[in-house]
Amino acid sequence: MATEYGQGYGWDGGPGFRGEGAEERRHRLPAALRAPVEARSWREFGYLMLSLPVSIIMFTFAVTMVSLGAGLLITFLGIPVLAAGLAGCRGLGALERARARGLLGLDVAAPEPLRMTKQGAMAWVGAMLKSGASWRHLLYAVLHFPWAVFAFSVAITFWVYGWAMLTYPLWFWLFPVYGGQDGLQLYGDQGHSVYLDNPFEITVTALVGLLLTMATPWIVRALTQVDRLLVHGLLGPSRLATRVVELESDRGVVIDTAAADLRRIERDLHDGAQARLVALAMDLGLAKEKLTEDPEAAARMVGEAHGEVKTALQELRDLARGIHPAVLTDRGLDAALSSVASRCTVPVQVEVDLPARPAPAIEGIAYFTVSELLQNISKHSGATRASVDVWRIESRLMIQVVDNGVGGADVAAGSGLAGLAERLDAVDGILVVDSPAAGPTRITAELPWRG
Missing domain, CATH: 3.30.565.10 (Histidine kinase-like ATPase, C-terminal domain)
Structure with missing residues (x-):
């Protein structure tokens, strides 16, 4: 294992982890003050604004196709119509995942593909109707519509009123010049009317607008959290399919690890203990030949071979300890x-x-x-x-x-x-x-x- 310790491991190329000095230099304003003008807040607001027309299209398509398919189930035509409706919902779901990826930064994988044991139109229809992912896409198309209406209404109300009140000192003069009244009407009946027209009221209005403007990005962010849950839970792969993919990946890692360990053991045996034992056999053969001619040289060679035996035994012990140490088992x-x-x-x-x-x-x-x-x-x-x-x-x-x-x-x-x-x-x-x-x-x- 060759993990390096030291400098240069931060995400920004500097020492440490990203988020300390770099973040402080990049953002001198508190999050509450910069949120209304951050690109993320505007992207999330744009997502909620687009959700209404998109959800209307999805809801209309889903209800129309399901109703038509259910009505035609008395004939054979209802089944392929229902399958076509599910396929259309899957296609619209792909667009929703792309929209969430681009505006919310939510990367959701595509659901598991259709499992077709045979080829042909009927096999496709059967696979589409049996697919749990297809029915989840249909459920998303139905459930997302009422939520999109609510989220659109809340987001547009807070966003428009907040910015309108915040900028009221810049445009209140339009009322006396073009509207024939002193300012924005706060209350009015037959007896009297209340207009926001003096400096104190204008200032209070702007401050209330500032509070709304600062709070709106966090309200929008909370609303998009629900969208994230819907997209992730209904338009992505099921937990079972995800788990199967993880297990397949883990099995590949286990196989690769086992193969690498076997190669390491083979290399250690070949380059270590085996080489020493071959040299030991050769030394003992030479000692055997010199035993009668030069006993002292033979004894010296046997002593050297004895040292090699100890070294080979130590290498084998180290190798065995690397495979699975006996002390761990015992x-x-x-x-x-x-x-x-x-x-x-x-x-x-x-x-x-x-x-x-x-x-x-x-x-x-x-x-x-x-x-x-x-x-x-x-x-x-x-x-x-x-x-x-x-x-x-x-x-x-x-x-x-x-x-x-x-x-x-x-x-x-x-x-x-x-x-x-x-x-x-x-x-x-x-x-x-x-x-x-x-x-x-x-x-x-x-x-x-x-x-």
């Missing part, structure tokens, strides 16, 4: 991690608090996770001390490795941490790295217990 994580910590170049404090032993596979992954992280600390961190804590929370095995080194570790940098994160993800694990520039580095791994 005594569990506490003893195994203490053994790994003793080989680290910096002092490591190990604390394991487990009520029982997890499944052997999880135990092995936990061992090798800590082993690789401690190797990183030895090679790259520049730390003077480290600690390893292992405990259980409900059905999860928690591991935390901390060092006081230079920091700057980042999974996204394409280092060995990314490979370790993939290994953990293959068993539904999580790797969280907190490593600001100048340290300390805190890496937390979470694994399923599976005892």
Whole structure:
């Protein structure tokens, strides 16, 4: 594992993580003051304005096609009409995902494709009617219409009234000049009328408009959160399909990892112990030939061969420990991690608090996770001390490795941490790295217990 520790791991190319100095320089105004003029607020407002006409089209199409298909079900024509309606809803759903991606920054994957065991029009109709994603698109077209009407009404009301009242000092003169009244009428009946026409009232109106203008982006943002939930929940892939894709990806990672481990073991055997044993066999053969002619030389060669045997045995022990250490099988994580910590170049404090032993596979992954992280600390961190804590929370095995080194570790940098994160993800694990520039580095791994 070759994770680099040090500078240059921030998203903006500088030390540390993005969001500290760069964000302060970029945004000197508080979020409440800059929200009304931010591009994000206007994009979200535009999304809600477009939602009304789009939802009218989708609702009209969905209701028309479903009603027509249901009415024609007494004949055979109702089935293909209903399938065509579902297909149209899927197409409109694709446009909605694109609209959400462009205006809300919400990237939702396309739903799972139709599963057709045969070719032909009837097979397509059957697959369309059986597809849960198609019916979710229809449900979105129906449910989104009333919500779009409500969100449009709220957004346009707050947005227009807020900006109109905020800018009232700039345009109130239109009333006496062109409207024949003193200002904006606040109240009026047959007896008297109240106009916003003096400086105090105009100022109060502008301040109320300022409050509305500042609050409107957050109201709009709350409204678009509902749209995000609808798009993500009804127009994306189902949880089952997503889980299947994740499991297929995890299976590929497991296969690749196992193949890489086998290649490593084969390489270590070929270049290490096997080469030594071949040389040892040759040395013993030469010693056998010299045994009668030169006993002293033969004895010296046998002594050298004995040293080679010890070296080969040590390499085989190290290789076996790298595959699965015997101390882990016999005594569990506490003893195994203490053994790994003793080989680290910096002092490591190990604390394991487990009520029982997890499944052997999880135990092995936990061992090798800590082993690789401690190797990183030895090679790259520049730390003077480290600690390893292992405990259980409900059905999860928690591991935390901390060092006081230079920091700057980042999974996204394409280092060995990314490979370790993939290994953990293959068993539904999580790797969280907190490593600001100048340290300390805190890496937390979470694994399923599976005892």
